[in-house]
Every structure is written in structure tokens, then in C-alpha cells.
Amino acid sequence: MPTHTTTTHLTIAFIGGGNMANALIGGLIAQGQPAAQIEVVEPWDEARARLLQSFGVTAQAAPGAALARADLVVWAVKPQTFRDAAHAAAPHLPTTALHLSVAAGIPTASIARWLGSDRIVRAMPNTPALVQRGMTGLFACPEVDSAGRAQVEQVIATTGQWLWVEAEAQLDAVTALSGSGPAYVFLFLEAMEQAGIAMGLPATQARQLAVATFQGASALAAQSHEAPEVLRQRVTSKGGTTHAAISHMQAQGVPEHFIAAIRAAEQRARELAQEFGE
Ligand SMILES: NC(=O)C1=CN([C@@H]2O[C@H](COP(=O)(O)OP(=O)(O)OC[C@H]3O[C@@H](n4cnc5c(N)ncnc54)[C@H](O)[C@@H]3O)[C@@H](O)[C@H]2O)C=CC1
Ligand SMILES: O=C(O)[C@@H]1CCC=N1
Known part of the structure; x- marks a missing residue:
């Protein structure tokens, strides 16, 4: 060889x-x-x-x-x-x-x-x-x-x-997190852009604000020694705007739904093995 x-x-x-x-x-x-x-x-x-x-x-x-x-x-x-x-x-x-x-x-x-x-x-x-x-x-x-x-x-x-x-089984988790993950980010970007437009911003500006926010927050998380939870708390002033948004998401079960969605991707990865691996 x-x-x-x-x-x-x-x-x-x-x-x-x-x-x-x-x-x-x-x-x-x-x-x-x-x-x-x-x-x-x-x-x-x-x-x-x-x-x-x-x-x-x-x-x-x-x-x-x-x-x-x-x-x-x-x-x-x-x-x-x-x-x-x-x-x-x-x-x-x-x-x-x-x-x-x-x-x-x-x-x-x-x-x-x-x-x-x-x-x-x-x-x-x-x-x-x-x-x-x-x-x-x-x-x-x-x-x-x-x-x-x-x-x-x-x-x-x-x-x-x-x-x-x-x-090898851990690859199903990788698939659900980072393999499919860009689609989750794009879905959030779509929603942020829609919200921006609904609040009166031009579409191009709404998209720029949303994309730059993901880039900046990701860079901050990558460089920081703090957990994302701590970084989130730093943005969230008591009684402020972020608190209003995060409370709404938590009351609606957004984190739990998001975790369940990722588990659905993991499950689908396992099913693919059964359906197409024989
Ligand atoms: N798109 C994504 O985000 C990711 C995809 N993957 C995996 O990558 C693989 C490919 O996905 P994509 O590139 O997105 O799909 P794709 O559909 O863009 O590319 C697959 C290509 O294979 C060709 N093809 C079909 N039958 C063939 C054959 N018998 N011999 C040779 N080529 C054949 C098709 O014409 C097509 O161009 C999939 O198994 C997917 O699970 C993995 C990670 C991320
Ligand atoms: O959706 C899929 O099945 C492929 C694997 C990860 C991203 N795209």
C-alpha cells in the first residue's frame, strides 16, 4: 500500500x-x-x-x-x-x-x-x-x-x-446537534427577520441584525469561559426587555420543545440505519 x-x-x-x-x-x-x-x-x-x-x-x-x-x-x-x-x-x-x-x-x-x-x-x-x-x-x-x-x-x-x-452511536447525537443544527439556526433567523419586519424594519436590516447577532453571540460563547446560561443572564436585566422575551419562551416551553426536536432528529438517524442499512 x-x-x-x-x-x-x-x-x-x-x-x-x-x-x-x-x-x-x-x-x-x-x-x-x-x-x-x-x-x-x-x-x-x-x-x-x-x-x-x-x-x-x-x-x-x-x-x-x-x-x-x-x-x-x-x-x-x-x-x-x-x-x-x-x-x-x-x-x-x-x-x-x-x-x-x-x-x-x-x-x-x-x-x-x-x-x-x-x-x-x-x-x-x-x-x-x-x-x-x-x-x-x-x-x-x-x-x-x-x-x-x-x-x-x-x-x-x-x-x-x-x-x-x-x-459510533454518538454520531446520531452529532447528526442531531451539528449535522442538522444549521437548519435550526436558519429557522431562528427566519423568525427574527419576520419579527423585525413586523416591528417596522426594512427586511435587509432585519436580516443583518439577526445574522450579526448569531455571529456575535456564537463568537462570544466560543471565546468565553462562562457557560451559555451565564452569558444569557448577563443580557437579561431584571424587569427589562430580554426578560420579557425569555420569560415568554420559557412559559411556552420553547427550551423543552427544542430539546425534544433535537431528540427527534437523533431518533430519525437511528431509523435511517434500520431503513437503509440492511
Ligand atoms: N446536506 C447536509 O446538511 C448534510 C448531509 N449529510 C449527508 O451527506 C450525504 C449527501 O447529502 P447531500 O450532499 O446534501 O445530498 P445531495 O442530494 O446534494 O447529493 C447526493 C448526490 O448523489 C448523487 N447520486 C445519486 N445516486 C448516486 C449513485 N448511485 N452513485 C453516485 N452518486 C449518486 C445524486 O445525483 C446527488 O447529486 C447524505 O447521506 C447526507 O445524510 C451529512 C451532513 C450534512
Ligand atoms: O437531514 C439530513 O438527513 C442530513 C443529515 C444532517 C443534515 N442533513
């Missing part, structure tokens, strides 16, 4: 060339990965055209001989298409390849069965990876050595932060 010290020496094959693949490929190209050392299998014409236009990467409509040179294979298909995509691509892939799956829910045991390899890392990224501000949870099978983990880290590092979880 060849040894590699930098990402630029790897040939990386993507099975699926949609949103997540674009985020990773964009990060890799920006870090100097040659487009010629990226292989993509993507059946959708428009998606292949986007890859060529955005990154100069030529994608194939179906798996073929070009996959034989892959050192690392990134599985970026929907959970429901993973098994078919795996069966179609597996005969073309070298047995030495390291596999990195970003598919929500699909367990390593299923992937290993479909591919005949245990060299598998599962990743749960999120869409801020598109702007190099992603957060990714990673889990490695015991068969992946430290060099394999380092290869994965080099790829994921192009999209932002990452952490390793010890148990």
Missing part, C-alpha cells in the same frame, strides 16, 4: 457529487489538491456540470476504471442510495482504499458488508463547511490506523473544525 504524508499526494474519489461533496471538494481545491487527483461519480448531468465549472473537476456518470487509483473514497450519497451506489462502485475500488462516509445514519457494519472492507471512517459534517466554518464529528473503525485518521483529518480540516467520538 502506498504511504502518503500530505493530502496533495492522495487520489480522492467521491461517490456522489452533490452539496456535501461540493463543500469538501471546494475545500480541497482551495488547499491545493490538484483537480486531476479528484475522481467523482455523479449520475446527474447538472451536478457534473457544476463540478466542472466550479472546480475544474471532471465527474463520471457511472463508476469505472478510474476509481482503481483511489487512495481515499468519500461516500457522499443519500442514505437511501448508499447500498446501490456501493454495490455499483465496489468492484472498481482497490481493496487498500480508505473509506470515508458522510451519510447520515448508515452504520459502519452495513458499509463494511457492502464494500468488503473494514477501513471505514464515518463523518457527520454540516453545511457551513461550504464557507470553511463547518463542524464535523468523526468515528473510526478499529481497523483504521493513525495514518488513516490523519488522512481523514487532512480532508476534513479544509472545511473547518472536527472532533472524534469514541462510540
Whole structure:
């Protein structure tokens, strides 16, 4: 098996060339990965055209001989298409390849069965990876050595932060928190923008105020040694405006509903494994 010290020496094959693949490929190209050392299998014409236009990467409509040179294979298909995509691509892939799956829910045991390899890392990224501000949870099978983990880290590092979880089941929690999480933030942004408009602000200003508030509060939480609860209390003057809003949310059970919603995402991740992992 060849040894590699930098990402630029790897040939990386993507099975699926949609949103997540674009985020990773964009990060890799920006870090100097040659487009010629990226292989993509993507059946959708428009998606292949986007890859060529955005990154100069030529994608194939179906798996073929070009996959034989892959050192690392990134599985970026929907959970429901993973098994078919795996069966179609597996005969073309070298047995030495390291596999990195970003598919929500699909367990390593299923992937290993479909591919005949245990060299598998599962990743749960999120869409801020598109702007190099992603957060990714990673889990490695015991068969992946430290060099394999380092290869994965080099790829994921192009999209932002990452952490390793010890148990595969914890990836369902990562999926529910940070994988789906950007959608929760966007929902709050939508509501804040609507409220701003209802209070008489122009839409552009309402959006700017909402987005900048999330950016600022997140930066403050990231840099502070205080818990979010303490930071919240500092904003909340007794008898003031924040107290009026937070009391309303608490009386309506917003925190409990929010936690229950995140648990629903975790549950759905488990169901995906049962529905599409067989
Ligand atoms: N979008 C998100 O926020 C996140 C998505 N994920 C996971 O990433 C995976 C991909 O999601 P997206 O990129 O959002 O989906 P997407 O729909 O944008 O991309 C999937 C691509 O796979 C292609 N495809 C379908 N069948 C194929 C086959 N047999 N072989 C090769 N390619 C095939 C489709 O044409 C499509 O372009 C999913 O498993 C999802 O669970 C993980 C974290 C976050
Ligand atoms: O909604 C989904 O299933 C995927 C996984 C995390 C974000 N999007």
C-alpha cells in the first residue's frame, strides 16, 4: 500500500457529487489538491456540470476504471442510495482504499458488508463547511490506523473544525446537534427577520441584525469561559426587555420543545440505519 504524508499526494474519489461533496471538494481545491487527483461519480448531468465549472473537476456518470487509483473514497450519497451506489462502485475500488462516509445514519457494519472492507471512517459534517466554518464529528473503525485518521483529518480540516467520538452511536447525537443544527439556526433567523419586519424594519436590516447577532453571540460563547446560561443572564436585566422575551419562551416551553426536536432528529438517524442499512 502506498504511504502518503500530505493530502496533495492522495487520489480522492467521491461517490456522489452533490452539496456535501461540493463543500469538501471546494475545500480541497482551495488547499491545493490538484483537480486531476479528484475522481467523482455523479449520475446527474447538472451536478457534473457544476463540478466542472466550479472546480475544474471532471465527474463520471457511472463508476469505472478510474476509481482503481483511489487512495481515499468519500461516500457522499443519500442514505437511501448508499447500498446501490456501493454495490455499483465496489468492484472498481482497490481493496487498500480508505473509506470515508458522510451519510447520515448508515452504520459502519452495513458499509463494511457492502464494500468488503473494514477501513471505514464515518463523518457527520454540516453545511457551513461550504464557507470553511463547518463542524464535523468523526468515528473510526478499529481497523483504521493513525495514518488513516490523519488522512481523514487532512480532508476534513479544509472545511473547518472536527472532533472524534469514541462510540459510533454518538454520531446520531452529532447528526442531531451539528449535522442538522444549521437548519435550526436558519429557522431562528427566519423568525427574527419576520419579527423585525413586523416591528417596522426594512427586511435587509432585519436580516443583518439577526445574522450579526448569531455571529456575535456564537463568537462570544466560543471565546468565553462562562457557560451559555451565564452569558444569557448577563443580557437579561431584571424587569427589562430580554426578560420579557425569555420569560415568554420559557412559559411556552420553547427550551423543552427544542430539546425534544433535537431528540427527534437523533431518533430519525437511528431509523435511517434500520431503513437503509440492511
Ligand atoms: N446536506 C447536509 O446538511 C448534510 C448531509 N449529510 C449527508 O451527506 C450525504 C449527501 O447529502 P447531500 O450532499 O446534501 O445530498 P445531495 O442530494 O446534494 O447529493 C447526493 C448526490 O448523489 C448523487 N447520486 C445519486 N445516486 C448516486 C449513485 N448511485 N452513485 C453516485 N452518486 C449518486 C445524486 O445525483 C446527488 O447529486 C447524505 O447521506 C447526507 O445524510 C451529512 C451532513 C450534512
Ligand atoms: O437531514 C439530513 O438527513 C442530513 C443529515 C444532517 C443534515 N442533513
